[in-house]
Amino acid sequence: MVLSDLGRRINAAVSDLSRSPTLDEKAFDGMVKEICNALIESDVNVRLVASLRNSIRRAVNFKELGPAVNKKRLIQKAVFDELVKLVDPHAEPFKPRKGKANVIMFVGLQGSGKTTTCTKLARWYQARQFKSCLVCADTFRAGAFDQLKQNATKAKIPYYGSLTQTDPVVVAREGVEKFKKERFEIIIVDTSGRHRQEQDLFDEMVQIQHAVKPDQTIMVLDSTIGQQAEGQSRAFKEAADFGAIVLTKTDGAAAGGGAISAVAATHTPIVFLGTGEHMLDLERFAPQPFVSKLLGMGDMQGLVDHVQSLKLDQKDTMKHIAEGVFTVRDLRDQLQNIMKMGPLSKMAGMIPGLSNMMSGMDDEEGSLKLRRMIYICDSMTMKELDSDGKLFVEQPARITRIARGSGTSVREVEDLLTQHKMMAGMAKQMKGGMANMQKAQGAM
């Protein structure tokens, strides 16, 4: 099951329950069961699902709930919190230091996306003013060095490798030494892919690790490998004790639950998500936004991150969100930015509610929908655009006028205002959090 389908099913189970006329223990048990089934079908380990089920039941103790308690919110919160716990390893990811050589070694199965991710990560750090480079210690696969060379050249990242030296330990050591002398700050070492059955290759990986003494070892995990993910990651963890995971191909169409189990089993944080084949398709991972996005609640921080990295014009919106404000104009500016950012389906997932609204649409239909939303905003007055949207409640006639003026329907205008209300609510919650986030980004 695709991760977004998993999210939709969990969401549906929770909403069915809250709509049910008798919100009793039986209905609650039915919801918990449906959530568990969805997780198991997505390859999340049965043991983890059982523990999640018990935790949700404990968090919502029906017998002790008074009638005044808002059961629906309590249940939603419990489900959200438990899903966050499932993907949160409670371990801090590694933070490279400026002015120092930070060596990062990549390990993983062949085809997991290691080489691609090495370059994405080097570029990511490069964009954050770290002097970054790549070392290709994969002498096993013919063409590996060529592939890294091509990627690195495209991303303008200095690289090191050898076409003649067959010992990867030597190449790794030489490359790291050379770049350390040249005062590089992020030195990423790519190693060859291996299977847990291949003891020789595992030994070699350990030797490379001894030779280059990485500050961080990252395992690249293909999110589509399902049930095998847990066993593979345990084997790598035992041999190379990696400190972080990059989950790749999260844009793909296969189950992602195996990867969730791998994280839980190795107590290792996912630090990034690979979201496509392009160099820029790398996202920071954080448990809460991940679950929010999974459940179609959007990922405002991810959106802000992305917008920042693209250096689009969004100064006012950033300032507003930091103050806990989100005007209709902010929504319009963000919609316009999204049109520039494409691919739409990916970006839409970051806006609360929009992923549900656009599910089942292809990029063309989605962009038409967005354009209509922008037409609606463009038919508003300055005062309306800069408002918090509440004035429409007092003046419903304006909704009809705006629909007519923009060539859309009343329903569409109402949907846009609902969308805005949800985002404004999230902006309010993020107040304060944004300032911390910006501080953290400055420190990266």
Ligand code: GDP
């Ligand atoms: P390696 O053998 O582990 O070094 O894997 P590669 O870096 O060669 O990647 C294997 C394939 O996966 C290539 O076709 C990549 O373009 C593709 N790939 C890597 N990361 C992603 C991702 O996040 N999303 C998608 N869709 N494809 C990816």
